[in-house]
Amino acid sequence: MATPGLLYVTMQPRQSLPTAHFHDWYNTEHGPLRLRLPFVTNGFRYRAVDSLEPEWLALYDITDMVELTREPYLALRGDAVKTPREKATMAQIAVDRKLYDLLQDETAADFVPLNEQPDTTAAGHVLISNTSTLRADPADPAAEDDLRRWYRDEHIPMLARVPGWRRSRVLVTASIDPNARREFVALHEFTPQNGLGGPEHKAAMDTPWRNRVAESLASKTRRIYNWTYTFGPAPRELHALTSPDTISAGRWTSNDGRTRTFPHATNPAVESFVTTQDGVDIPYRLEGSTNPHAPVIVLSNSILVDYTIWDAFVDNFLSDARNRKFRILRYNTRGRYAAAGEVPVTVDLLASDIIALLDALRVPTAALIGVSLGGVTVLNTSLLYPDRVKTFIACDTNSSAPETNRKAWNDRADMAEAEGARDPSTGESIIGEELAEVTTRRWFVPESYETQPGVLGRVKEIVRGNSLVGFRKAMQALCAYDVRGRMGSAKVGGLFVAGEGDGVLPKTMAQMADDLKVEGQGAAELKIIPKAGHLPMVEQPGAFVEVVNAYLHSCTM
Secondary structure, three states: OOOOEEEEEEEEEOOOOOHHHHHHHHHHHHHHHHHOOOOEEEEEEEEEOOOOOOOEEEEEEEOOHHHHHOHHHHHHHOOOOOOHHHHHHHOOEEEEEEEEEEEEEEEOOOOOOHHHOOHHHHOOOEEEEEEEEEOOOOOOHHHHHHHHHHHHHHHHHHHOOOOOEEEEEEEEEOOOOOOOOOOEEEEEEEOOOOOOOOHHHHHHOOOHHHHHHHHOEEEEEEEEEEEEEEOOOOOOOOHHHHOHHHHHHOOEEOOOOOOEEEOOOOOOEEEEEEEOOOOOEEEEEEEEOOOOOOOEEEEEOOOOOOHHHHHHHHHHHHOOHHHHHOEEEEEOOOOOOOOOOOOOOOHHHHHHHHHHHHHHOOOOOEEEEEEOHHHHHHHHHHHHOHHHEEEEEEEOOOOEOOOOHHHHHHHHHHHHHHHOOEOOOOOOEEOOHHHHHHHHHHHOOHHHHHHOHHHHHHHHHHHHOOEHHHHHHHHHHHHOOEOHHHHOOEOOOEEEEEEOOOOOHHHHHHHHHHHOOEOOOOOOEEEEEOOOOOOHHHHOHHHHHHHHHHHHOOOOO
């Protein structure tokens, strides 16, 4: 039977540790690694408001405390896994780590856990932590029973009458930690506006039973904290990366190379990955505004490329001072790599991947921009998850798969198969030269081969190195989809964009703009990008930014 509990960690950085280093390490490396473990359901950072030390507290809810004795968790604490940065950082922090089993958990009728609240509403929440030990040694069962009954039958019911009370938990030293002195901790959570110190609170603190319990205690410590951060499994810290201390320290890379930070005074970035419910890892890059509440724009790719196709667009977009209020989130769509999952890839699955990204990064809502497969993905996400999408821009795409798609895509995959190209470093089958050349010739207008051959050559190289196994999986989504039935009752408005030279798509997308029906809104617009084909953000990034700017700044973001 599982024993739920809590990992309770207090920290006091030494003066030798720069504040930005402490927060960057904790928010980017230390906390997210723990949140990736399936038995760690959430994690929070609190800062003391009582002027006492240690100043920082972290709480992690554990589904079964015995998991903290097993290899997945123990490995995180071992020197073999720790990065040099973690070792150097922790050497400058006084750490006290405690393990507790859960005894009692009471919540208000309308309680919403902090990890399910946006950070903007979590801000200011109060946590009171009361730790105590009993005088009797060894433990007196009668005294323990009296303490537990007091919490259950009197104290917590009285605290529940205090305005702003949300939750109270009582825990005891974990059974997996038999050498630790037996200690009780009561955690009480309150909203920022509360009745602490008021008549209801004073009444709960002064009863005969409470005074009797107090006499049985050998020690008692009361600390008051404010919520400061909710961990997620995906790092999102940008503000600490603008500090001169982190900039001088340079870029940081995790031991597995899958998480990296890019300190910068004005445009910091973090790269990492999220894991979907079916176990697929999706790499992402987050950059832009350092405000953790800044609006987010998600960029969704076409098939056969990675998120670097947005480089020129992002550089142009963020160079406009008006756009520095945005965070930019881009990611590699399923199919870039062979590990694309075992379930069939559909546009509905790809929409759920965007939601998985937003959830892991604790982003309540976002604007979405996508091209080709990414275009129908962002359109479909707005149709399936309207509460999570502010608006969308769908580029060079279709609302349904033409009948010819299945044969066309299978022919392309067979072309790559016949070439037999392989990645020299992994031996994995890749797209190869022939399909890469055919694809880029189709995507760009002939003029661009004369005016910007370097840009097109780079895209061709990205296509060439795409996993063939991943491509075959991802192309399933393009062989059979139809979202037209959903477009007639849409709840989120958007914009459609097409490259002037992208075949029939400008005409097709004009019909899509007419098909999108949002109550209370007029028809959607279609914007045409001159001298561009299938990837206008690559071919004409400046013109594409102008269209995006005009649209986004006309919306409420």
